[in-house]
Amino acid sequence: MHAYRSHSCADLNISNKGDTVRLSGWVHRVRDHGGVLFIDLRDHYGITQLLCDPDSPVFSEVEKVRSEWCIRIDGEVKARDESLINAKIPTGEIEVFIRDLEVLGSAGELPLMVFGDQEYPEETRLRYRYLDLRREKMQENMKLRSDVVASIRKRMWDQDFREFQTPIITASSPEGARDFLVPSRLHPGKFYALPQAPQQFKQLLMVSGFDKYFQIAPCFRDEDPRADRSPTDFYQLDMEMSFVTQQDVFDTIQPVLIGIFEEFGGGKKVDQTWEQISYKDAALWYGSDKPDLRNPIKMQVVSEHFAHSGFAIFAKLLEQEGTEIRAIPAPTGGSRKFCDRMNAFAQKEGLPGMGYIFWREKTADAVAQELGITVKEAQAKLKSGEVEGGMEAAGPLAKNIGPERTEAIRQQLGLDVGDAAFFLGGKPKAFEGVAGRARNVIGDELGLTDKDRFAFAWVVDFPIYEKDEETGKIDFEHNPFSMPQGGMEALEGDPLKVLGYQYDLACNGYELVSGAIRNHKPEIMFKAFEIAGYGEDEVRKRFGGMVNAFQYGAPPHGGCAAGIDRIVMLLAEEQNIREVILFPMNQRAEDLMMNAPSDPTSDQLMELGLRVIPQE
Structure with a gap:
């Protein structure tokens, strides 16, 4: 035996x-x-x-x-x-x-029990992660993660992709987050960096003639932690293809992800058709570039109904350039109690409040006032059917702007008795985030969000540039390596109107995929960076390897990366990404189990030619 x-x-x-x-x-x-x-x-x-x-x-x-x-x-x-x-x-x-x-x-006294469903502080769970991982839920989550990765690999191979490994120690490259730097012993005073993503290497693979590449790639970014983001490292399905359009990339990754969510999604409905929504419309309709389409609410601009109205706050606001009023429809939310609750939500988010209108059956008071009769007489007429009740708009905003404007708003939003609408105003970038969160809360509280579904949407047409309101400087708003729509000709006009062939995939309110058709022509790349204030010498210094390669017959190419951790988090129905990572850092980017980061020894510092300066 x-x-x-x-x-x-x-x-x-x-x-x-x-x-x-x-x-x-x-x-x-x-x-x-x-x-x-x-x-x-x-x-x-x-x-x-x-x-x-x-x-x-x-x-x-x-x-x-x-x-x-x-x-x-x-x-x-x-x-x-x-x-x-x-x-x-x-x-x-x-x-x-x-x-x-x-x-x-044998085992000593346990800092946490494996048997049962007791809750323990995150610090305890991470310090004794090897015990935490013995628990049934954690075992299931990690098996799910392993199975998802294996299935992704098979699906990519079945589409004729090959897996290649790119370097882990490389040069620093500004890609939107802080690098983790690694000091060089052989080259004192110089530093390597851990790659934020295999971005440049996968593009170089396309120049090298490898038509379809993928990798389950570790990526390293020194970021502030969030519930859906690790503060140090994460894994992504990284892919790149040559001779492709944006739609080709969509058509390649879509069946892979549909298959994964059908295989591991526990029987939830998986959208088979994925909308393509412009970045501009996503911000307007959903207040987010990663909209949750399980919630059917779409926000709308209603500025015309408040311009020169009796509601002075919005009327005066609209006199300022670049401002607008947006409405969040709330079907079935037509009660003062619910409206007050949402107003309190806005105040918690740092706003003075959130205007609202709700529609209800016309009261006897309203009929009496309208016909110039007593309330008792109005009640009798309503009861006998002599007078039709109809509906009325209620709430402070309704009183200020009058029945004609409130009726126009109701008709524009497609609302009825028992419904409500909430209103936010100002410069869109200042309130879009809060509006998006309010939309999510309304959808959840009113039971409008379909929790038994994975809803996908491509967000496309991202602007390449943005303007700093204070300095007036033009800089990159999104990926600087994206090919501008219209090529060199587009770069000759207003930079703020230049859109890129860049795209994100949203699922249930999370960004799962990000990618682009790459800018593979040096002359267009130099011009794109010049607009943002980077000269040709600076571009060659920062991205020399890639720029040089593009001078030797670079093919058109594009790709994307899908976050493995986030995909598994959704499939496992977890709210925190640390629940699907074997050995995660805590909120302060510390590994409590291995005691990292740790102090280097004097010998290590001496060998690297470094000295630690104590913080004040």
């Missing part, structure tokens, strides 16, 4: 009754039923119930066993009593009577 096991803890069933077996694993829990000991033994594959009573030659040793001890047992497979069968696990019909026991690794 094997030194440690003849079977895994998920293998045994009633057909093994009477067999002598050997199992190894961790003690999941111990139960003492009046001198009869039951142990749930757990390994990576499942759980088997063990049984031991005073008839066992190792009963006294089994009595000493505690949770999370690693043990090896020999025993005899027995059928459980019919009333004790556990149909929830594959081994639920049997138990193993312990004849022999070896403790492979």
Whole structure:
């Protein structure tokens, strides 16, 4: 028999009754039923119930066993009593009577329990991650991650892509985030960088004649952490193709992701047709460039209804250049209680509040005022049907702008009795983010968001440049390596109107994919950087390898990268990306388990020619 096991803890069933077996694993829990000991033994594959009573030659040793001890047992497979069968696990019909026991690794007092669903502080979970990872949910998440990566690889190979590995130690390259720098021992005073992405290398592969490349690539960025972003490193499905248009890239990645979400999405509906929404429209309709299309709410511009109106705040605001008023429709949200709750939400977000109108059945008070009769008479007329009730607009805004304007707003937004609308105004960039978050909250609270669906949309036509409001300087707003739509001719006009062949894929409110058709012509690249204030010498210095390569017959090419961690987070229905990463950093970019970052030794600093200057 094997030194440690003849079977895994998920293998045994009633057909093994009477067999002598050997199992190894961790003690999941111990139960003492009046001198009869039951142990749930757990390994990576499942759980088997063990049984031991005073008839066992190792009963006294089994009595000493505690949770999370690693043990090896020999025993005899027995059928459980019919009333004790556990149909929830594959081994639920049997138990193993312990004849022999070896403790492979005892465990001290546990800082967190593996058995059960107790919640522990994140600091404890990360410091003792090896225990945290033993928990069933974490085991399932990491198996899911592994299976997703394996499936992605197969799907890419099936589309004739080849996987290549690009360097991990390279040159610093400004790509939108801070680099992690690595000092060079052989070249004192100089530094390598960990790649933020294989961007330049995959483009160079296209110049090298490799038509289709992909890689499950580690990427390193010194970023501020968020719930959906690691502060140090992450993995992405990185791909690039030659002789392709933007649509070719979409047509390539779409079946891969649809297949992944269908395979691992737990039966949720997966959108088969993906909308293409311009960046401008995404900001207008959804207040975000990663819209959650499970929520059907679309925001609209309603400035004309407030211009020169009785609502002075919006009327005066609209006199300023570049301002507008946007409405967030809220079907079924037509109650003062809900409107007040959303107004409080806006105040928590740092705004003075959020204007609202809601539509309700016309009250007797309103009819009395309209007809110049008493409320009692109005009630009688409504009850008899002599007067039709109809609807009325309520709320402070409705009173200020009057019935004609409120009716025009209602008709534009397609709302009815029992619905509401919320309003924000100013320069769009100042309030779009809050409007987008308000839209999400409204969709969730009113039950409008379809939680049983993966909704995808391509966001396209990103502007390449933006203007600093204070300095007036033009700089890149998005990826500087994107080919401008219209090529060199587009760069001769207004920079703020130049759009790039750049695209993101949004799913359920998260950005899953980002990519572009690349700018592969040196003369267009130099002009694009010149507009942002970077001369040719600077471009050659920063991106010399790529610029030089493009002078030797570079093909048109493009690609994208899909975030593996974020994909798995969605499939696992987790809210925090750390739940699907084996050994993540905490919010302060610290590895509590390995004590990183750590202080270097004096010898290490001396060898690298470095000195640490104490912070004030």
